[in-house]
Amino acid sequence: MKSVLKKWKTLILLFAIPLILMGGMAFIAAKAFTDRERLEPFQAAIVDQDRTFQTEYVIKQLTDSEEITAIVKPVITDEKRARTLLKENKIAGMVILPKDFSQTILSGENVPLTVTGNEKKPLQAYLFRQVMESAADYTSAAQSGINTVYDVMSEAGLSPEDRKTEYKRDLLNFSLHALGRNEVFEMTEENSLFLQNVFHYYGVSIFVLLLMVWAYQILLFMRGQLTPGIRTRLLLYRMDGWKIHLAEWAAAVVFLLPLLAGGLYAFKEADIWGGEEIAKTAGGMILLLALFTALFASLSALLRSDRLFQVVSALLISAGSVMGGHFIPAFYLPSWLEAWQAWILNTHVLDAAFSIIAGEQADLGRLSALLIALLVLMCAGAAISQKREGA
Template identity: 25%
Template structure:
């Protein structure tokens, strides 16, 4: 560790360039990605509603949804035909359209499953995702209304009411329930999606850029130390009794310390720019997530270094490992923009877990944290590193 620290001190000019270059590169890349992906905050999401049932119940729902959304600054719903909705989507005027299908009312009253088809605009994936959450919420309210109506219908059948009177009574109950759930903006208020990438893109990409810079610095420090370790130096260390495990551990610890120092300086600047209120416990939580992520990333790079003897190949694979970690974390491209089937994998990867909790602590001001997943990852990688040390030493002997 002392030898590696001396090497870094001799290269102070290189370290200064190492501090500045990733910031300039990340600023350009993240700025380009943000400009392409993040929509205008003042432009509401345009959604079309197609009523194919054309009953008084479906017309009531269409009217209430349209009027409820008209007072919102983030969502607008227009009632059109299916042909008009498809034409509007082809012209990229709407992000999504959904249907109230034929027999919608009959299925509702008869207790049949009610399906609400939705078609999203592939050019507006994030808007389509938000609309999907809205439609899912709407479907839950429909299911709740259906359950209430069926219960009332069963009790009404036991009375002396005629079928026409019973249907009129059920319609009245349907109106009451619909007005209760939709007329007071309940559905739209409950389904406001707090997505930091779109609600506060500047803060999101500032923190994402910091996360990318931290990863690049960790890889760079480890690579610099490995480059300076010549075969002659490795031989002298071996003759002096320095094991492979001690050398790798020294590089990991020095890289870990140096990377966190630069990251702390940059985070202080970002915190000043974002103007968030951080208490001591918040610094502790954020620091633990940072330390666990940095340790896991460096151990992963070290494992590649141990098992790949060619330095250039090991460096290339290390870069690939860091790039995949950043891609799956959502720092380069928010995970919301990936296909729905792939998004289910992201929450189980260590970089995604780390960045999500960091975002919650900084942008959402979360006052609690769960370190279990990252701790399990760290223990697994650490045990794998110890096993690699033992196996490699035996193989060399």
């Protein structure tokens, strides 16, 4: 507390500068993901290699549908031209209707459609794939209904001519119901935290990253206050090294609690958090804060060099901010990074923070176990370092 009173201006700068910088970066990033820009219609190619009445009818229904064209602008072309457009990043994806596609449907054979997405437009490619999967699901449902009716007619002993006539009628009726499903089924809208409000996403995301940066800064500040003279006196009073680091960790958590409370109050005022289950929400966020402070406290115990401690901490913060989804949502990151995201602490902490703020069930048991493991690592590292210094 003496150090805080003596260097309060330094502490204000340490906490204010990251807040200003990250707030500005979050504002810029949020502008890049506004609702209008994310939902702006994009082009996708449809390649009809069958060229039958049935495929032309299906394509016409797709191109005439207001619900679909509000998102996807179909481009009817051949495969060579479609691949060229995909390579030139002019379309979000392409789908190929293969030869004999209509005949295979009539015979009950399942032939998959080839849907190719544009990796440079991950969100649009994902939406296009969902549209195609939806169409395939409803087509499969229609096909199952037609086959069921046909089997019933066969068991009833209807003549081949009557079965053929009824089959064609059912094919048309079931297909029209599938294509006109918005008139048959009730449409509901489910929004995730990010899709519902991009500013909510960045509000939570940047605050979690700020907790991580503040945890590092307060541990770095405490590390500078514990001079060799003070450490020697503590050791003379039989204050073991692991107790010193454990006390630093606990003091850092307590010191950052007012900032955590301020963040929750800001969430409530900005309608990001409704204020429900205050104790549960506060407890979950305190756990996340304790986890970040334990991370840097363990590094402080393991690394005696100040420069090495700062370098390693900076690398962890940089990797966490990029791959953890703080500025660029994990949805937009390249697929090859998915394997690494599981090893980034920020990925799990950010997911837990979203669940806590949204009032959903968060996997806090695993994070609690990780917190205990970090504290054990911190105490072990401090004990080893003290033994080496004594030797």
